[in-house]
Amino acid sequence: MQNDKHSANIKDVAALAQVSTATVSRFLNGNLNRMSDATAERVRVAIDKLKYVPNSAARQMTTKSSKLIALIVANTDDYFSTELFKGVSSILESNGYIGTMLDSDSDLQREKNLLAAVNSHTFDGLILQPFSTISTIENIMRRSAPIVIVDRETPQSPWPQVVTNNFDAAREATAYFVKQGFSHFIVLTSDLSAATNRRERYRGILAAATNVDVLEVSEASYNHRDIHEKLIQLLTKTNERTVIFALKERWILEFVPNLVLQGYLDNVKATATGFADTAMSRRLEPKMKLISQNPFLLGASAAEVMVQALKDGGEQNDDVIVVPAKFK
Amino acid sequence: MQNDKHSANIKDVAALAQVSTATVSRFLNGNLNRMSDATAERVRVAIDKLKYVPNSAARQMTTKSSKLIALIVANTDDYFSTELFKGVSSILESNGYIGTMLDSDSDLQREKNLLAAVNSHTFDGLILQPFSTISTIENIMRRSAPIVIVDRETPQSPWPQVVTNNFDAAREATAYFVKQGFSHFIVLTSDLSAATNRRERYRGILAAATNVDVLEVSEASYNHRDIHEKLIQLLTKTNERTVIFALKERWILEFVPNLVLQGYLDNVKATATGFADTAMSRRLEPKMKLISQNPFLLGASAAEVMVQALKDGGEQNDDVIVVPAKFK
Known part of the structure; x- marks a missing residue:
């Protein structure tokens, strides 16, 4: 940990704004709902005065967590994808994570590019509706972030899967x-x-x-x-x-x-x-x-499996969870 | 730059795999299409042997760029949103960026939470279909990343807007x-x-x-x-x-x-x-x-404005670009 030189840190901001560092942190994370406008304004002014920049990259190096989960879907034009995303987001949100959706557009090469992007960035985990084979995914995903496969039954998957019957x-x-x-x-x-x-x-x-x-x-x-x-x-x-x-x-x-x-x-x-x-x-x-079928529930279930894996420090099994579709 | 201690770096991997560092870099970024399977396998084995971990957070501290652009839409259940996202992604992709979509689900508080998440992470820019007022967005977005407003005409916006007539x-x-x-x-x-x-x-x-x-x-x-x-x-x-x-x-x-x-x-x-x-x-x-209306073109135009802003080192104006809808 270098740069504790003379640039302002969160304690300086808290001292100047006469609030706790927790309040500054809440402000930085946008949790303004339990904060008076006056307090928020004091924190804002202190940040401006001290030219304090919360360095998220530095923070991520310490915590090794971005709280972002990537969902790669096959085609956002399908309601399946968007409902899946809504299910994923809803469970992630209530666990302090944020879901972001990436679209492979039914293109295998594009899916590989997205996997590489997810691999080389600070996503905490990946939920994937895959076209690629297991070995391709393994070759690209060099990081230890948890992976959950969704929708597509994938034999020999080392990761958990959430699929329909x-x-x-x-x-x-x-x-x-x-x-x-x-x-x-x-x-x-x-x-x-x-x-x-x-x-x-x-x-x-x-x-x-x-x-x-x-x-x-x-x-x-x-x-x-x-x-x-x-x-x-x-x-x-x-x-x-x-x-x-x-x-x-x-x-x-x-x-x-x-x-x-x-x-x-x-x-x-x-x-x-x-x-x-x-x-x-x-x-x-x-x-x-x-x-x-119930893509919202598929997404929510996949997110639950993801959250559990993150709680377990990345430990994963190869369970297959089936969310049944109903004929009626 | 510390940690040039004894942990393996990209040159060690390249030497062991008998390839150039550019090849290792391409491998790490998933650009496998111009690489033989045998070469990819040699790089993979070298990475495994040396336990080489490309530290993206460290890389981001150096380059200050994640190449990820966030698109916050109002509701992914609308084809408007998904077509917009496809337009955004297509232009971003051809410029070396990756688009990720976040869904505010037509909920103002949720939009604020997403803005805070985008602010505190390593996104290079934000394209936003906003519910929040300009001052709310300014208060939450403490970083200097470029912002483009899309779809919703927003008076007094300090950022460029791409909207329909x-x-x-x-x-x-x-x-x-x-x-x-x-x-x-x-x-x-x-x-x-x-x-x-x-x-x-x-x-x-x-x-x-x-x-x-x-x-x-x-x-x-x-x-x-x-x-x-x-x-x-x-x-x-x-x-x-x-x-x-x-x-x-x-x-x-x-x-x-x-x-x-x-x-x-x-x-x-x-x-x-x-x-x-x-x-x-x-x-x-x-x-x-x-x-x-043409949401794909709206998205593509917004992404073009974003890419230009990134090329200009974040310089932005408050232009309003109108992509007309056609009655027929």
Whole structure:
């Protein structure tokens, strides 16, 4: 610890403002709610007079803690991501941590860059909805900060995971529709090869149905009209009763309304279902049965696992916590 | 600079791995794309053997730069926020910075806490969609990091602002509908008093119409059915032709589909319009005319202003940059 030279420190500020160092600290941390305006003003003036600069980098070298947790999500355009973030933030906040969200934008190279940024900065921990393999993550994350995997079941993960029952939920929903007399399924999904949760959902559908088409939509760029027309082609190519099965809510919100308006989804010849993160899809067509996952709860659970790891000094196990989705 | 004692430094790692220090540095920063797997593995082994820890906090004390920019948004559940973030991230990324998003969740106290967290950490800059007043922000942000205000016109801001032409766009759209024979307007909005952009939009509507009802929806908690029924009451209370004017896209997505399905919005007796951030609203009912703002471009512009300020060593002006919304 050098620089205890002649530059002002927190005690100088407290003395000049005639308050305790704890009050100065509260001021610096923005906890102004239990402080009178007059007190805050005295502290502010003292800081200005003494040109006191709280050196957070220096503080971090001492405490080795920034209280910042990084959440890297696959695509902030999905309500899944934003609800997840809200769940993460809410638990972190009540434990004195701050959640910040980074967006890999469904791009593997970008995810690697973000991992490197998290690694080389002062984040206390990382919650990750990963595309990368375990070994890539291990290679980039050189620090000992705790990691929690969320949403994507990742075999051989050395870190805890918080996931949905993707396979079972998809199989259960498919079996329901088969029982209702639907035999043709159109799986509407982002690139299947890119993410384990999508593959698990697809496997669940295949476990209960045989006539299954797949329509992949590129997250980075797709033509709405093209996909719409391909869906109509697939819907009308057979006399079998058909289910459009969206593997994520965004594809329900994007493509189901037009199909309903144009009369393609009458719940008799054809219907739609999928994984939903909000109440929005349900309101599009109240008769639709959907698989409701709870991204807020997934995020909150991941944050709880993170907070516990931080309390335990970074000790982690490889538990898998399942937050079940509900078909209704 | 102390600790050049006996702990390994980057040169030791480079020597052991038989690569340049630049290669080690690239490895540490995760730039693995121009590096063979064998080289990366040698560096990894050398780092492990020497127990070399790149001390980012120490590095930050030297460079005073974390390359992280904080974006505080009002509510990540709005596509506005996520598109804004994507615009911010894209420009930051191409300039060697990383964008991280924090969510004030439309809560003033939470925004203050986030400002305090940004202030006391090593972010290089802050882009803010603010609820707080200028003086509150100034009181909390004690550091000299650049600030850019986005979306919310903030009079007397000492920092540059990137905003939409809220007043003009709302007035122009209202005048269009008045000309078409619509005379009754229902403004569907979050708490009007909380944000300047909402008030500007409301003022724009009042500048072109006289029979204006306001229906405020609480972002934190609202009953979908209640709002739906209040909308129907307001729609049917008069024989005048009515426009539901949503001040943000989320309220279009939430309430317009049901009203269309139930026949309330026939584009003759009644129609809907509003500020939209994505193509989604337009697809709900292709006949709707909407005010398309471009949150991606707003974010990209704000990030460009930020990058310029960082290049200029933190020098900032109070320019107001307007990214116009388009009524079509």
